[in-house]
Amino acid sequence: MLLTPEQKSEIESLRSEAQPTLRSVSPGIEAMLYTPLPVLDHGFVRVIDYMGTDSAIVQAARVSYGRGTKKVNEDAGLINYLLRHRHTTPFEMCEIKFHIKLPIFIARQWIRHRTANVNEYSGRYSIMDKEFYIPEPQQLAAQSRLNHQGRGESLEGAEAQRVLQLLRQDAMQVYSHYEEMLNEDATGKKLDEKRDGLARELARMNLSLNYYTQWYWKIDLHNLLHFLSLRADSHAQYEIRVYAEAMLEILKAWLPITYAAFMDYRIGGTSLSAKGLDIVKRMIAGQQVTQEESGMSKGEWRELMTVLGKN
Amino acid sequence: MLLTPEQKSEIESLRSEAQPTLRSVSPGIEAMLYTPLPVLDHGFVRVIDYMGTDSAIVQAARVSYGRGTKKVNEDAGLINYLLRHRHTTPFEMCEIKFHIKLPIFIARQWIRHRTANVNEYSGRYSIMDKEFYIPEPQQLAAQSRLNHQGRGESLEGAEAQRVLQLLRQDAMQVYSHYEEMLNEDATGKKLDEKRDGLARELARMNLSLNYYTQWYWKIDLHNLLHFLSLRADSHAQYEIRVYAEAMLEILKAWLPITYAAFMDYRIGGTSLSAKGLDIVKRMIAGQQVTQEESGMSKGEWRELMTVLGKN
Amino acid sequence: MLLTPEQKSEIESLRSEAQPTLRSVSPGIEAMLYTPLPVLDHGFVRVIDYMGTDSAIVQAARVSYGRGTKKVNEDAGLINYLLRHRHTTPFEMCEIKFHIKLPIFIARQWIRHRTANVNEYSGRYSIMDKEFYIPEPQQLAAQSRLNHQGRGESLEGAEAQRVLQLLRQDAMQVYSHYEEMLNEDATGKKLDEKRDGLARELARMNLSLNYYTQWYWKIDLHNLLHFLSLRADSHAQYEIRVYAEAMLEILKAWLPITYAAFMDYRIGGTSLSAKGLDIVKRMIAGQQVTQEESGMSKGEWRELMTVLGKN
């Protein structure tokens, strides 16, 4: 994460300007506002704005004229109830706005979450930053042999080194050619006075998918929780999971009651199918159940046993 | 609008609790927070929370690290440009949350705007308030003869009086029977100790569509502007237009630059079809154009002439 | 359900006009097209159009050039996998369009599902039908004492009779006054030549919430399954559940593989929180677990025991 001195000073300036407001205030997230949390080698997540606190959820659930209940206890009981019973509308009453810097191949996964507002840095207007993602060596995993979309073991030394070298070399080269085609360097300085330079909207196609982009991303709490339940999951690609983990920290500071309920009901919880529930009941009753007579496929049975801590 | 003393005191209490925040603050809307603006005979709109200011739009459009520009002039130029060219994503970066009390038949129109978050008072859990809408006599219009969905002239004295009497009488009666079926009065007091009372989710079906409901309604600025451009329009039903007009006042206090641009580009503007544009060009060139040779239907021609101030 | 002879003949005419198409065809749902399935006393659900079959889901999941696999077995395996792992996008590739007649108080619940397309019969243009919902006597339940939004036991004879009488009498009266205000009867015939009649958009406010409305409702399969998982649930209000049940029958005819997977993974399945999963593991290991040491509230414990068939 390379912040210019100018960017740092803009952030410091924003953090020094407290003003009075009559709105709900969450002290935990105020302490984090504007400051980037580093993610990957050059990425970050930072909170630009937020709306609501845990009691805004209670207030909305009751369609109340005042602040909701006065007692933290009652708020927690209601929030647990709402999350457990998937009464989602009160959670939509909180909103958060992030500024995120992330590699393009991750941005392409991220944007599939449609119920959010996005304003992305434009490669049609502006020159893309010279920043690209190179994985840590321990993240250089082989294709999984079990799971068609996952990662297996880390690559060994020489193969890993070769991968890093290729990624770095190609990223440097495509950017150097990007500048040559634009006839401008990364700061916008013209290279050759006699040439026009290719339009930015075209030249950008030469960049590789590990280049960083950035956007403002605004989402309501219900949809944020949905995003986090998918992207903080162990099956999510590592490079998006680390963003989700940073956002879980933000959630904890912003809405401590909701965070606790979410960890219990979603992140730490599980789903059982009708067959799975039947198997669980039989196991509780002390019966032996085998995959063969369970009606489940082998894959599904293995998944259930993993959830139940049986393998 | 009947606020109980308890509701009034909750609102006063919220308005007396200013706290420091590092977020953007709009002084204009802070002055209105929580206070109901009366609409119709018992309805209201009040702002519960908001996110962003005019400069948040600029900040998002530039995906900037700081507050955007420092100069109001530049902000206005950019906001005008964005609105004129329908670059809508930066406007999605502001958000507002309202508490609204409105008749059910208006709520049914309102909810058709799907890109918003809603939490409605529940007639399954709670007893509906004994409040219903009765139009002002001058609003008692006849069905329009020109426009299949509009209103024509106001009804004359005796017919208007009869309508008001029927509306009032039926509304009183259905509520009285609602209480009898519930075996509870409006305050939840049991009427007859020996009866159970019908479930609330069933008894509510006896209420008429002019009964008031209320909800928390949260929406981003882009979608709010779309709502206002349709519902503050002269073709919108009067009973929803008055809510849109109250919200225009709120918008003006919240985001003065965006409000001015919106009044110019949307509320005061118009659309021309290809045919309409061709006719306008010919009229500017001093040619006579008639409906017959315009290629337009009579209705479309009449609409165009009205827009151009020709009838 | 009162279909006029003209409506019946329109439906028959549509059902007699088979045409060749190169699109995927689902024989099961073709047999049901256009024909209303009766729901409640005057409501119905009928399928107007559909897009896709079980193999369209497979085809989309593979982004394939052809039809997907040829083998039903493989299709079922993949569909099960997708539904179990919440890979939802391939399910969005099927679409269905219904024509539904339903009481307004149910329409108000229904419309909260926002990710659908709706075109409702307009009470601004047209006269509302004289049809209202009166529950079957066995559906006249008391407010539940356990569950704040549910129903308890059925009301006894005299109280039930009184409820039915009030509902019927008020519904008849508000419609009769609706006609008087409109100065038109249900067929559009003017009542008094000397009066204008109140605008339709106003007069409709006198109708009660058990009056029927109707709409075209179009939704993709993923969102339909979400709707059904909430509305076919035993906690849903009876009057919407019966519509969901009719739509489950349609789903079964349309997409038999998806239907079977949905019944296993959603309708018959359950969710466990982190605490719930821990309790289940301990019970499988033969330990005694009590509510007091479970960390769960009494309500949550009772819900878990019900799911596990323990009470």
Added chain:
Amino acid sequence: MLLTPEQKSEIESLRSEAQPTLRSVSPGIEAMLYTPLPVLDHGFVRVIDYMGTDSAIVQAARVSYGRGTKKVNEDAGLINYLLRHRHTTPFEMCEIKFHIKLPIFIARQWIRHRTANVNEYSGRYSIMDKEFYIPEPQQLAAQSRLNHQGRGESLEGAEAQRVLQLLRQDAMQVYSHYEEMLNEDATGKKLDEKRDGLARELARMNLSLNYYTQWYWKIDLHNLLHFLSLRADSHAQYEIRVYAEAMLEILKAWLPITYAAFMDYRIGGTSLSAKGLDIVKRMIAGQQVTQEESGMSKGEWRELMTVLGKN
């Protein structure tokens, strides 16, 4: 566009399997089903499925039991009216599903249209095709000097040749290194039996943004028209505009009445601001109006004069 013999034969097989259906059928689009329309050097658009015809819009607008009107004339009048008055819900009652092959940098623009269903080819599961976009020489435009995001004149010979060489060379090289990192070639054949190969979800980050991806994309007609009005516009990037133009041809074959109305009211039409409308009225009245006294900025005035054919 490189279709393999297998893909061609799958398409032919689908086109040979007509089946009877009771649904609405559009003969114009049936003739195009499944067949790819080539776009750019390797891309295509092909229709996989559709729902509805022009009369489905009429049918929905009337919430009718039958097919809508029998007369094409009346259908056209109503569709014109609906489109002119932005009554958008009946247009949502048609749906179309495409299979599209497009460069990744265009896919990133495209996906910003959120109200659509997308299922993209997965670079986590599968090896990306070795196909990348190289512009035609006449498309190699310089950055516009007037318009910050547009294209200016085409580049001259030597500069253009250099750009094409760089694009081609880098694209070839990054793919070759992609295969080396994967330890697989484009067909999935292992290269070196002793190495594991990097996980696909990681190796793909080395590909450049002109590589092609493909997806199934399904959208309702209202949102398709919105997409086309933005992307068939002269300000849209050329590489997305050619897709929009192919889809306009499809629209014309599918829904000829809607297509004609859309060309008149959207594609060929324009918007006027309040200021613009006032200027037009004054020009029609024969007055001279200048930018200085118009209240418009220079840019806005220039845009208006262009619309009015004055420069």
